Amino acid sequence: MRYLSLYWSFFAINLRTLYQYKADLVIGAIATLLTQLGGMAMLWLVATQISDLAGWSLRQLMLLYGLITLARAFDMIFFDNLHALGSEYVREGKLDVLLMRPLSPLFQLATAHIQQDGFGMLALGIALTAYAGVSLDLFASFHSIMLLLFFIINGALLISAITVLFSAAGFITANSHIILESVDSIADFAHYPRPVFPRWIGNLTTWVLPYAFISYYPASHLSGSLHVSLWLYPLITLAAWLAALIAWRAGIRHYSSTGS
Amino acid sequence: MKYWAVLIFNMRLNLVYPLALFATLLSTLVSIFVAWYIWQRVFREQDLVAGMNAGQMFTYIVFSRIFTAHHIWNLVRLIGQRIQSGDILIDLLRPMQLQTYYLVGRAGDLLFMTLFIGTPTLLIVLPLGQLQIPHGLSTYLLFFTSLLLSLMAGYILEFWIASLAFYTNYSWGLESLYRALLLLFAGGLFPLQLLPEPLLMISNILPFKDILYTPVAIFSGMVPSNEIPSMVTLQLVKVLILFTLSRFTFARLLQNLAIQRG
Amino acid sequence: MDLLVPTYEQIFAVHDLNFSIGKGEMAGLIGLNGAGKSTTMKLLTGVLVPTSGSLTVGGDEPHKNRMKHNKKMGAVFGQRSQLWWDVPVIDSYRLLQKIYGVAEADFRTNLEYFTAQLSLGELLNVPLRLLSLGQKMRCEIAAAFLHSPEVVFLDEPTIGLDFRIKKKIREFVLNVNRQYNTTIVLTTHDLGDIEELCNRILIIDAGKILYDGSQVELKKNFGAELELDIFSEGEQRVFDVLKTQPGIISILNNAEGGLTVRFDRDKVPAAEIIGKIAGTVSVTDIRLRGSALENIIEKFYQGQPGDSA
Numbered sequence: 001m002r003y004l005s006l007y008w009s010f011f012a013i014n015l016r017t018l019y020q021y022k023a024d025l026v027i028g029a030i031a032t033l034l035t036q037l038g039g040m041a042m043l044w045l046v047a048t049q050i051s052d053l054a055g056w057s058l059r060q061l062m063l064l065y066g067l068i069t070l071a072r073a074f075d076m077i078f079f080d081n082l083h084a085l086g087s088e089y090v091r092e093g094k095l096d097v098l099l100m101r102p103l104s105p106l107f108q109l110a111t112a113h114i115q116q117d118g119f120g121m122l123a124l125g126i127a128l129t130a131y132a133g134v135s136l137d138l139f140a141s142f143h144s145i146m147l148l149l150f151f152i153i154n155g156a157l158l159i160s161a162i163t164v165l166f167s168a169a170g171f172i173t174a175n176s177h178i179i180l181e182s183v184d185s186i187a188d189f190a191h192y193p194r195p196v197f198p199r200w201i202g203n204l205t206t207w208v209l210p211y212a213f214i215s216y217y218p219a220s221h222l223s224g225s226l227h228v229s230l231w232l233y234p235l236i237t238l239a240a241w242l243a244a245l246i247a248w249r250a251g252i253r254h255y256s257s258t259g260s
Numbered sequence: 261m262k263y264w265a266v267l268i269f270n271m272r273l274n275l276v277y278p279l280a281l282f283a284t285l286l287s288t289l290v291s292i293f294v295a296w297y298i299w300q301r302v303f304r305e306q307d308l309v310a311g312m313n314a315g316q317m318f319t320y321i322v323f324s325r326i327f328t329a330h331h332i333w334n335l336v337r338l339i340g341q342r343i344q345s346g347d348i349l350i351d352l353l354r355p356m357q358l359q360t361y362y363l364v365g366r367a368g369d370l371l372f373m374t375l376f377i378g379t380p381t382l383l384i385v386l387p388l389g390q391l392q393i394p395h396g397l398s399t400y401l402l403f404f405t406s407l408l409l410s411l412m413a414g415y416i417l418e419f420w421i422a423s424l425a426f427y428t429n430y431s432w433g434l435e436s437l438y439r440a441l442l443l444l445f446a447g448g449l450f451p452l453q454l455l456p457e458p459l460l461m462i463s464n465i466l467p468f469k470d471i472l473y474t475p476v477a478i479f480s481g482m483v484p485s486n487e488i489p490s491m492v493t494l495q496l497v498k499v500l501i502l503f504t505l506s507r508f509t510f511a512r513l514l515q516n517l518a519i520q521r522g
Numbered sequence: 523m524d525l526l527v528p529t530y531e532q533i534f535a536v537h538d539l540n541f542s543i544g545k546g547e548m549a550g551l552i553g554l555n556g557a558g559k560s561t562t563m564k565l566l567t568g569v570l571v572p573t574s575g576s577l578t579v580g581g582d583e584p585h586k587n588r589m590k591h592n593k594k595m596g597a598v599f600g601q602r603s604q605l606w607w608d609v610p611v612i613d614s615y616r617l618l619q620k621i622y623g624v625a626e627a628d629f630r631t632n633l634e635y636f637t638a639q640l641s642l643g644e645l646l647n648v649p650l651r652l653l654s655l656g657q658k659m660r661c662e663i664a665a666a667f668l669h670s671p672e673v674v675f676l677d678e679p680t681i682g683l684d685f686r687i688k689k690k691i692r693e694f695v696l697n698v699n700r701q702y703n704t705t706i707v708l709t710t711h712d713l714g715d716i717e718e719l720c721n722r723i724l725i726i727d728a729g730k731i732l733y734d735g736s737q738v739e740l741k742k743n744f745g746a747e748l749e750l751d752i753f754s755e756g757e758q759r760v761f762d763v764l765k766t767q768p769g770i771i772s773i774l775n776n777a778e779g780g781l782t783v784r785f786d787r788d789k790v791p792a793a794e795i796i797g798k799i800a801g802t803v804s805v806t807d808i809r810l811r812g813s814a815l816e817n818i819i820e821k822f823y824q825g826q827p828g829d830s831a
Binding site: 024027028032035037041045046049053054117175178182185186188189197201 | 282439
Binding site: 002010016096099100102103 | 564567568569570571573585588589590592593595597599602603604606608609613616617620621622623
């Protein structure tokens with residue numbers, strides 16, 4: 001498909017750009033790694049005090065944490081440029097250039113820039129998931145490996161859909177960054193087991209912003225404690241993408257009819 | 261009188277970004293909720309954690325988050341507005357000692373944060389747990405001393421980082437890094453007593469602890485009253501060292517900035 | 523292209539725009555700030571969608587067949603970059619080749635041609651951010667033509683450039699138009715660009731088309747003012763002879779040490795003036811110039827009803 005080969009070309013350009021800013025890559029990556037590590041450190045400290053948190057062992061907590069971290073890393077690396085939609089592309093009119101090319105503007109926006117800081121998060125996510133996976137015997141059977149991959153891929157796609165959806169606010173407010181940051185804060189809850197929090201927070205992360213389907217439910221499924229129908233995951237992801245694309249369509253129509 | 265004017269002006273400057281305020285408030289609240297609900301589970305099974313009771317821990321969590329938000333807000337403003345836009349040069353022209361000017365400005369930021377982040381946060385989290393406040397005049401005095409020292413230390417570090425950001429042209433990464441260090445080594449995420457020995461020693465040497473942990477720990481009642489004076493004294497010594505270093509470097513840094521920007 | 527109205531919060535940015543530009547034509551869109559030029563350009567490029575009426579470019583409606591339309595067109599916006607910032611120019615070109623689906627042979631032919639015309643040789647391997655403004659614009663302009671578009675929109679393509687680069691760019695656009703019959707729509711505040719390139723001129727003001735016709739006609743109807751540069755030994759006498767001559771608008775010293783006589787050719791032909799002077803003083807040099815497009819357009823605006831300028 002044309003978009004796939006184009007994607008590779010864009011990615012190659014991004015890598016070449018990254019290479020020019022090596023020092024930044026290291027600083028930023030370390031920073032995000034440390035920030036996310038903090039949350040895990042807190043869990044580890046708690047684990048030294050009590051044997052389990054709401055029935056979750058430290059290993060299980062690491063798996064949960066690792067899953068959401070992987071998804072967030074993916075979102076940060078590949079969709080971070082959406083934060084700039086409001087200020088750079090709408091307000092400053094850079095969007096015009098994208099609209100004049102025979103290529104989807106959303107695709108162009110997402111591929112214009114890779115956020116290298118995300119690699120720090122990626123490293124942490126891989127480390128946690130791998131370690132937890134080994135301790136929980138998740139790599140023992142083909143079936144569980146496939147299941148793990150399924151959850152990881154679905155999680156990455158779901159979280160990106162949420163980012164794309166809320167970035168569309170930038171068409172109207174000329175500032176996507178703030179709303180994306182706010183929505184992102186809520187994702188912090190999904191680093192920990194749902195039962196730890198009161199009902200309303202749990203509902204928030206399940207039905208409003210379905211982060212729980214990236215970390216909590218998959219981790220529960222993999223450790224055998226809770227089973228939700230597997231069809232639900234891709235369904236939610238699909239619905240999220242649908243909403244995101246509709247929002248974007250409306251946003252571009254709005255931009256094209258009022259000018260700047 | 262002019263100091264007061266500067267202070268109020270700084271407060272108003274902050275209000276220019278109401279959305280940023282909302283986002284900061286939200287992330288502060290989320291951070292508090294997350295930490296508290298987790299630690300609450302621990303306190304269900306035991307009364308004390310490393311010598312702290314639930315009230316002290318809760319107070320610590322709330323105030324450390326508010327204080328962290330304050331630091332990050334400051335750093336972002338400093339990097340974004342003062343140095344990159346070159347406003348710093350205008351500051352140099354003002355008829356006030358630059359450093360005094362900044363300190364006063366920072367006090368204005370603190371007032372702003374107290375009103376617009378601190379107050380709503382406290383109101384919202386009040387029903388969650390038991391906030392504790394210090395007893396005794398001497399404790400309060402020592403607390404305020406510690407607070408002032410932490411502000412001074414904070415501003416010195418922020419200035420160094422902002423200058424570094426200017427030279428390397430990579431502000432986002434350094435902001436991130438600073439936030440991460442605040443969370444881990446300054447007590448932004450958890451009281452430092454919980455750290456294992458080797459890390460605890462590192463945090464004692466690094467200046468980050470003095471920016472955040474010391475005053476908040478004193479306020480939360482986590483420090484036995486007989487240890488408070490020595491803690492504050494140590495903080496004083498470290499801040500004096502920072503201050504001396506800053507004297508040497510600031511003049512040079514400002515010169516360079518002026519040259520580069522002009 | 524037939525074209526109508528988008529609304530912008532109840533204010534009509536452009537109104538009753540009706541015009542048609544043929545294939546291979548080079549049209550210039552002239553207007554003061556706020557006249558509706560950029561709105562018109564945005565409509566033509568498909569960035570803005572009209573609220574009523576129809577707009578087709580090469581048979582396609584820009585916002586309905588966006589992909590098809592975008593492939594056929596190229597654009598240069600003087601204040602916005604189309605190329606990627608951190609990578610060598612050639613990499614940007616290669617990416618554009620992929621995006622527009624240009625065959626390798628065509629790509630090479632075009633690239634060679636543009637490189638020769640715009641002296642892109644040493645620039646191709648340099649990242650865009652390291653280039654000067656002039657170098658950048660040359661690369662941007664070439665980029666717009668790389669995929670052999672049928673129509674190219676140029677918005678302030680020479681802004682901020684020195685005269686030599688302007689010349690190069692003008693030559694390039696002219697050559698491409700001649701060779702490939704590419705339709706060009708140009709809008710710019712630099713009337714020198716328009717004068718050299720556009721045989722078709724549209725003047726827009728307050729969202730309406732005031733004039734739509736050829737440059738030749740515009741000059742004929744409003745370009746009655748010509749200028750004679752006279753270099754002689756006895757300037758005072760030239761002045762005395764001409765000052766009472768009807769049809770003379772002004773006699774001024776010019777920068778080169780002679781006199782510039784501005785006159786209305788409908789009232790007194792150049793030949794008559796020259797005749798009068800030749801008999802009186804010894805003339806070392808004489809030059810006849812048409813009025814600059816600027817003056818002609820100014821005359822046009824003055825002739826419009828309701829003009830307060």
